[in-house]
């Protein structure tokens with residue numbers, strides 16, 4: 019029963035659908051999304067619908083909360099958060115994909131889905147978060163803001179706390195070459211970023227960005243799907 023982990027999708031539903039055709043997950047398999055399903059890309063609603071189709075076909079799906087899902091939820095009650103999300107973080111694209119003009123008009127079924135997203139998930143020796151962990155805390159899992167927002171934390175990893183687990187995360191797009199190097203060093207360094215900035219393919223392909231990544235737990239195979247759109 020394979021487990022697949024998938025990095026930041028950011029509304030790239032055609033790319034996700036193409037990747038899933040390659041992976042061909044079956045009933046009983048598991049797919050873990052590392053957060054930021056939405057924003058910036060063309061079809062955030064479609065991404066959630068694709069996730070629900072996976073669930074309906076008997077696949078166990080886990081969708082972690084990213085800072086973009088958090089911003090959407092914050093935008094519901096706070097005008098400042100709303101402006102920040104819509105104008106600076108691609109929230110406008112998400113509203114357009116739903117055909118609505120305000121966060122409060124998003125269908126309740128989708129809002130409930132975003133509200134229910136867990137911050138972290140552990141399976142088969144992998145600890146999954148969206149952004150990373152604040153290792154200045156004795157228990158890094160208690161810093162929930164860092165879990166969805168933190169950057170540049172590799173130098174602070176507490177390997178005693180981490181044990182044999184491997185940390186999987188997204189949030190900070192890195193060039194493919196860097197990610198492949200992390201994969202080669204996985205046993206020693208125990209972290210892997212699955213965000214290659216798929217949504218930035220149209221502008222940043224030349225710098226090594228622009229793929230949606232999946233990683234299989236037991237085979238440690240990395241699947242590299244170029245942006246489709």
Ligand SMILES: [Mn+2]
Nearest residue numbers: 054084085189
């Ligand atoms: Mn993020």
